Amino acid sequence: MDAEIIRAAQELRERTVARRRDFHKHAEAAWTEFRTASIVAKTLQGLGYQVLTGDEVVDPREMMGVPSAAELERHFRRALEQGADAAWAEKMRGGKTGVVGVMRFAKPGPTVALRVDMDANDLIEAAETKHRPFCEGFASVNKGAMHACGHDGHTATGLGVAEVLVSLKDRLAGTVKLIFQPAEEGVRGAKAMVARGVVDDVKYVVGAHLGVNLKKNGQVACRTEGFLATTKVDAAFTGVPAHAGAAPENGRNAILAAATATLNLHAIPRHSQGASRINVGVIQGGAGRNVIPPNAVIKLETRGATTVINDYVYGEAVRIIEAAAAMHGCTVAMQLMGGAAGCENDAALVERIQQVVKRQGLFSEIVPAGNIGGSEDCTYFMERVQKNGGQAAFVMIGTKLAAGHHDSFFDFDEEALVPGIALLAGVAAELLTKG
């Protein structure tokens, strides 16, 4: 079957590149992937998958860092103008742009999930001739949204895998779920799909990413463990204004609350069991130089080598923020803006992926994923599957990069797409034949 998969993947080369470039050109940031997601849905439907989207796969109560209703609506209309499938997009209204393609094979077997992400970054794409997407006419037409993290490639890969698996369907046993997640940037989207139960019946889940530390074509990492568990939160302090010269005692100083919180947040004790992080990345407050400041917002994130460590840091942070508000007679409202779990890969599954890599022979070296330091919310899917007794792994696929991730000159080598399709389809076939 390996040879068939490889051939099928190779035949998808042009179509995959075209899809990637189409998604790249119509880049859509988190929760606004109406065009991308509706095309994914329509394509999966055309291939024979049962397609779930909108409320079926996204719990709106758990969506984090969602744009305003006006923003969502504006991007919804833009998507329609740019060729979104209106019927599918309609189901996604309000940002519920997750898509899951399900195929149940005739023979009984495990449920296997593959997960890719679809959203672009909030970035203005470079418009210089040294930037290939610009030269070749597929740079983003949506100013302020740019695929600078490879998710356009991930989505195209996911559709390629969908096609390959259809071609093998008579020989597969069990169920495959192809998860197309919105809003991975800022780790905002996975939680709402997990909360809806999307992977509750899954025995194996595999996520994938292009590049990161693997900057050569031919490299692959079959386990990725450096992701930090994280929580993103905004804390908005509200005090009472007063004239700073005439009646300072009548004020309740929200900037003092925020400043005290900030200092003490950074002073949260290190955890002896592994890396922890805290960052107040943004602060904004005040109503005028001569007014006791009645408002202040801090935007922060906590991280930990494991979910336990991140939970520890986040728990400390909440207590500190609430106490800082109380200290200055202010109130505080906290809003979750993103989150991801820590990441463990199951050795048995990693081993099976490595076997597929070796059998297919499309990668020249299996390397470690290296130090990550960042976060990835595929970990929520993995954690849920592992809690239910299943296995999880996260694969990195090497590719030459024109510039680093999240850089306005980011671009990857499209030659890395076919091996990725073959690998993921191969892993699915392995699990859907041998259980």
Add this chain to the structure above:
Amino acid sequence: MDAEIIRAAQELRERTVARRRDFHKHAEAAWTEFRTASIVAKTLQGLGYQVLTGDEVVDPREMMGVPSAAELERHFRRALEQGADAAWAEKMRGGKTGVVGVMRFAKPGPTVALRVDMDANDLIEAAETKHRPFCEGFASVNKGAMHACGHDGHTATGLGVAEVLVSLKDRLAGTVKLIFQPAEEGVRGAKAMVARGVVDDVKYVVGAHLGVNLKKNGQVACRTEGFLATTKVDAAFTGVPAHAGAAPENGRNAILAAATATLNLHAIPRHSQGASRINVGVIQGGAGRNVIPPNAVIKLETRGATTVINDYVYGEAVRIIEAAAAMHGCTVAMQLMGGAAGCENDAALVERIQQVVKRQGLFSEIVPAGNIGGSEDCTYFMERVQKNGGQAAFVMIGTKLAAGHHDSFFDFDEEALVPGIALLAGVAAELLTKG
């Protein structure tokens, strides 16, 4: 002469109201008073005054809190469109909108200065029928600029005084200087005029304001001492960005520097010799939740019951801000945005003003100015005159108010204008006849 002055002032009633409404309708905020100031200059010239403006009366190195060049240019063009005198306005280019009208009388005598201010507030004027300027068609046509502190009335009063004094000129001895100051809001303008030497030859200076604590027509305060000396300053911290998850140790955290500065600024010790104040009214910083913040700005002000106390607080503030930057490996740039001195009134001059009030009989009660708590940069003129051995006083003129100062519904009773013109002209005549 008192009767003549009163009559002359009363005859100016309609013209003064018309001027006030014209200025109100074409409200211009600090350093952009091109229309107002050019009309003042042209009027003074027409009355026979020597008129100084632009570089002659404003030291550009000491202008504080000046809008950007683009902003200045935009408002300059607006002024021309709204009827500014092009020739005079041209001399004021770059925001140098101060005007001084000088008249040297035949007989020798002291130099007497009267000072009024011309700028509007950064405020959107109320557009409701209960707001008289709106009803009667003289609300500001310049959105975001509104005369909500009575400076329109002050400017009209200054021109009225100019007319009255011309009518008496054969009987006066010495020199009169009528100072029309820009940018009193934020206490930004006086320093640059004092630095240019505008009052270096002045023996008596008198400033005036409508309303504040005197909220009834007929009230007048001949001494005003509650003004707090103040310094307004922005401090911009610059650090080094770094990925907060992957390499926090490579960052230099400007928000931590700003937060530490903020807390310690508020902890500056009280001064035993009188009131002191400190306020960090605005804070802004950061480049993203997951980035060690490379920048942060705090906008603060210090105040003191006297210049000495304010200088103490400001000196402490500078040391704290610089140390907070050094503490976190950041640099900091501080920019003065405004300032005012403390305020002492000379008893002898106050007594002479009270005598004029009593002789004229236009006010029904002389009252104390009450607790001020705010600042006023006329104090810079007063301090300079006093340092040179002269005398200074600041007068408050009562008026019914529709709403408090700096409120979008602010309005005063125009009946208060004529008594104000008569009083200031009377005080000038007193000093320019008796020395």
Add this chain to the structure above:
Amino acid sequence: MDAEIIRAAQELRERTVARRRDFHKHAEAAWTEFRTASIVAKTLQGLGYQVLTGDEVVDPREMMGVPSAAELERHFRRALEQGADAAWAEKMRGGKTGVVGVMRFAKPGPTVALRVDMDANDLIEAAETKHRPFCEGFASVNKGAMHACGHDGHTATGLGVAEVLVSLKDRLAGTVKLIFQPAEEGVRGAKAMVARGVVDDVKYVVGAHLGVNLKKNGQVACRTEGFLATTKVDAAFTGVPAHAGAAPENGRNAILAAATATLNLHAIPRHSQGASRINVGVIQGGAGRNVIPPNAVIKLETRGATTVINDYVYGEAVRIIEAAAAMHGCTVAMQLMGGAAGCENDAALVERIQQVVKRQGLFSEIVPAGNIGGSEDCTYFMERVQKNGGQAAFVMIGTKLAAGHHDSFFDFDEEALVPGIALLAGVAAELLTKG
């Protein structure tokens, strides 16, 4: 009657000096004035006063900053060894060393209270020949206790007044209360006597002090208003220890709580209605360099120009301290260690005192009391009397000083004692004859 009072006071000159030196030599610090107070009690009794002490005049629940039971007992035994009156001292056991001498005169009239204080400072007296008490053999024999604030003189004055009034008793109407207060240093004693109702029936109360800003014999101030209301409090934070290397996350850091409290306490906003103060004067915490600190204590005081302002600062302080503890998962226990009210003098009473000064002719100049900046708990008696509709004043009596108050070389000129006795007796006689 003035002449009689003056003569009587002058006849007490030697006895008063002897008493002062005896008290000076046997200096007793706050709440341990067993010898001093028992001698006062015995003397008053001998003069025919009704004498109240111990629980009769001190509410033990309101005693602040009391030494340990062992300390009290040690000083009690020392007092007996040094000639205390055993029977009276016994009633004072536990530190209840306040004494009130009451004399009800035959004729009806107002109740007039005079208040003096008895305690020494926690200071080692200078043992050099330039220090007169050392030279002349009356330096303190109680190491660590020294009369460096003149309370020895106050106590001797109080007894002198008691004698003078007895000599006039047939001509007086009403009741006199001579209040001998313990523990004025640290403003710890008055509250407990006021709480027991000692001045609840008093119409006039007068307090007095030697020196302060009046550093010449012959000076007197009949009103003293610069005293700041104050609250002294200790806050003890309790956290959880942990090894700082092996398990920092298990600790609860009491030093961080104390440091955060300290910074934020100093940042309490100024009050627009008058002077405020805050000082964390002492901090102590920790269990070892490599242990997350499980404990920390801060010793602080708040002050205000008025009781209202001090209450504001203290209220803010309590909230900040409690929030700082909560912020770091600690608990905090606060203990009141001292307190005093603000101080207003009733103009009518001040005027009557000035009349006495002028009639007696023993002082050469009536001066203002000057800037005080410190606190005095006589204010609690004054505030209570004023709340009940009575009048209060505080008198300063000038005297040459060898060194400043609370200096180990402090000494005053004993020539200042007789005029003080005459004045206070004269004021009492004035009030007890004219009502």
Add this chain to the structure above:
Amino acid sequence: MDAEIIRAAQELRERTVARRRDFHKHAEAAWTEFRTASIVAKTLQGLGYQVLTGDEVVDPREMMGVPSAAELERHFRRALEQGADAAWAEKMRGGKTGVVGVMRFAKPGPTVALRVDMDANDLIEAAETKHRPFCEGFASVNKGAMHACGHDGHTATGLGVAEVLVSLKDRLAGTVKLIFQPAEEGVRGAKAMVARGVVDDVKYVVGAHLGVNLKKNGQVACRTEGFLATTKVDAAFTGVPAHAGAAPENGRNAILAAATATLNLHAIPRHSQGASRINVGVIQGGAGRNVIPPNAVIKLETRGATTVINDYVYGEAVRIIEAAAAMHGCTVAMQLMGGAAGCENDAALVERIQQVVKRQGLFSEIVPAGNIGGSEDCTYFMERVQKNGGQAAFVMIGTKLAAGHHDSFFDFDEEALVPGIALLAGVAAELLTKG
């Protein structure tokens, strides 16, 4: 040779226990090990070793956390009274209590160093019957000093090794250095010996410790890598006192400087390359509740998984402390109180130690050293040797413990001593025969 070594070690059983108990009974804390060290010197001399001590092996400029001269002298005299060798002790005066025994063998070969430590803890030993040293009469007679970390056992082991090696000397090649280090508690002593060049010629260095995570007899760890590099430092802030009520503006507040430093120290960013730690374990400051505090001390430590990380944290700490002083107009003096490096074991040497363990058969299991979290300044010797191209390792020897290290009931099982002697002598012999 293994069998001989084992037999020789076993014959030393009683003598070693006696030595250990003698050292235990006469426990001497850091830098005061005059009795212990002089006995060590005398014994080594008796065995034929060249003995270096005092200035020969300790650089006084690099001694950290040394007691006062008076303390040193007091303990020196105590040591003489308790049987120290007067001649040797005299050379150690001033705390220079390090001892090195050197033996150069006839045949050429490498220089091999073994390092043990000699100091006791600052602890009052338990005086209860359940505590064996108390029961059996060898509890510390020096109140406040107790061997609660097994260094008595280490010293006895070192002397045992010295004896065994003498018995083998004709067959050894090269040089052996037996290093007896003072002041390991608080990691204060190694630096001064390394600075004197004690290990500059050493090719192999091996350190050893009893217990820690190995709480069973028969366990041994041949590599120990969890030690954190550390720096211990005291920072003393000096400000200016002032009366907190009367003239707060005249003070320079050292407690505010210390509190600001403390908060910001704990906020030092985490390091992405491994564990970091910071702890302000002790704070003390102030002169009285009503005095602006003129002084404050913080006692802190930094740690890092590697020397590089600790150096990073310490560098940040120095900058923060200096800036906090400057911020409040204070000065600060910093004094190094201790330090240790990170710890890497050379795999080749570890392997050879494991071979010795296996050949001798005295330990039942080779285990990992486990998570340490603490620091050990043997690492300075190791780091120096490694920098010179040599190899280093640190061995843990299991023993049943009566209570944890640094507990007043600490005791270990003396049966662990003989296997330790045999192992260390065996390792030395291995290296001194095979190079």
